[in-house]
Amino acid sequence: MRFKEIPGHEKTKSHLINEVKKNRVSHAQMFIGPSGVGKLPLAMAFSQFLLCENPKRGDSCGECQSCKQAAGFNHPDIHYVFPIVKSAKDKVSISDDRKKEWIEKIQKDPFFDLHGWLHHLDELGKNPQIGVDESKSINQKLALKAYSNKYKIMIIWLPELMNNQAANKLLKLLEEPPEKTLFLLVSDQQDKLLPTIISRTQFLKVNALDTETIEKYLVKHNRIEADVAHSIAGLSQGNLVEAIQFAQGNKEAHVLFELFVRLMRTAYAANALDLISISEELAMLDRETQRSFLKYGMHIFRESIILNYLKGDLINLRNEERSFLDKFARFINNKNIYELMDEFNTAHYQIGRNANAKILFTDLTIKLTKLVKKGV
Numbered sequence: 001m002r003f004k005e006i007p008g009h010e011k012t013k014s015h016l017i018n019e020v021k022k023n024r025v026s027h028a029q030m031f032i033g034p035s036g037v038g039k040l041p042l043a044m045a046f047s048q049f050l051l052c053e054n055p056k057r058g059d060s061c062g063e064c065q066s067c068k069q070a071a072g073f074n075h076p077d078i079h080y081v082f083p084i085v086k087s088a089k090d091k092v093s094i095s096d097d098r099k100k101e102w103i104e105k106i107q108k109d110p111f112f113d114l115h116g117w118l119h120h121l122d123e124l125g126k127n128p129q130i131g132v133d134e135s136k137s138i139n140q141k142l143a144l145k146a147y148s149n150k151y152k153i154m155i156i157w158l159p160e161l162m163n164n165q166a167a168n169k170l171l172k173l174l175e176e177p178p179e180k181t182l183f184l185l186v187s188d189q190q191d192k193l194l195p196t197i198i199s200r201t202q203f204l205k206v207n208a209l210d211t212e213t214i215e216k217y218l219v220k221h222n223r224i225e226a227d228v229a230h231s232i233a234g235l236s237q238g239n240l241v242e243a244i245q246f247a248q249g250n251k252e253a254h255v256l257f258e259l260f261v262r263l264m265r266t267a268y269a270a271n272a273l274d275l276i277s278i279s280e281e282l283a284m285l286d287r288e289t290q291r292s293f294l295k296y297g298m299h300i301f302r303e304s305i306i307l308n309y310l311k312g313d314l315i316n317l318r319n320e321e322r323s324f325l326d327k328f329a330r331f332i333n334n335k336n337i338y339e340l341m342d343e344f345n346t347a348h349y350q351i352g353r354n355a356n357a358k359i360l361f362t363d364l365t366i367k368l369t370k371l372v373k374k375g376v
């Protein structure tokens with residue numbers, strides 16, 4: 001990762017670059033600040049810069065062997081420690097046991113938080129930690145000579161999740177650091193760290209991002225309209241990770257909604273050519289989106305029933321959905337709801353079992369023309 005790939009944080013970046021220029025790189029640094037602002041990417045970019053064979057004025061070159069290794073997560077002098085969910089069954093006790101997942105996650109999107117990491121591991125709600133086994137692994141890695149003749153770098157993400165034993169072992173290392181070793185700690189919660197660890201590190205405060213930086217990032221990377229990006233940036237309060245999630249969710253929900261409305265209108269009008277064309281469009285989506293779409297359809301049917309019969313509060317609807325349902329819900333009633341749910345549910349199941357999407361959606365669309373009419 002290069003500094004220029006990280007939005008904002010110009011002051012922090014120049015501070016880090018100056019440390020290197022003045023040859024005053026502290027052996028233990030703590031990147032501290034709110035979650036979701038890009039502290040881990042900053043630590044990664046700093047490591048790459050430090051080890052780069054041909055650093056430019058304010059960034060690593062991105063082209064030398066060292067930069068390539070750093071970007072490919074196979075640099076022999078850059079090590080990562082991060083919280084994992086221990087599991088005897090899956091043989092997971094240290095970060096290295098989840099190295100593959102870690103690389104996957106960062107390469108997909110380097111801006112994530114603990115929630116995103118657990119979600120990626122499919123271990124939401126579990127108890128992640130950095131345990132004492134990790135200390136042994138850290139010691140082994142630091143016992144090796146630096147390959148690059150510069151530094152060995154140990155990036156520790158969320159040291160506040162170290163248990164006491166692990167934290168005490170880390171403290172010893174910080175007190176008597178092995179030669180040419182650099183610890184970069186990246187923490188969201190200063191108050192959960194041992195004060196003795198804090199006192200052994202140099203603090204680097206990383207602030208929330210400003211609205212404009214987030215807005216620009218969303219427009220460029222998430223391809224959303226400037227006015228939507230502006231309001232999302234405002235809502236996210238400087239948290240880039242939240243802003244990205246919001247932008248993705250917003251985009252996907254809108255796409256599903258738009259497709260669903262068109263499918264229902266086409267089914268109602270029952271024009272053969274339009275029916276073929278929308279079936280083809282649905283068949284072209286990737287399987288995950290097809291499954292989301294079918295689930296989304298069931299959600300809208302359910303909400304229609306609630307609106308028709310229970311007169312309940314439709315808290316699960318966005319504005320565009322609510323105004324659509326004001327007109328559409330009356331077509332969904334006890335004359336067709338069971339069959340509609342059944343058809344969508346069966347299609348959802350079959351897509352999961354690799355059914356032929358074109359046949360499946362053509363079939364579903366034709367059935368829908370009858371089912372929608374039944375409700376009239």
Ligand SMILES: [Zn+2]
Nearest residue numbers: 052061064067
């Ligand atoms: Zn380089």
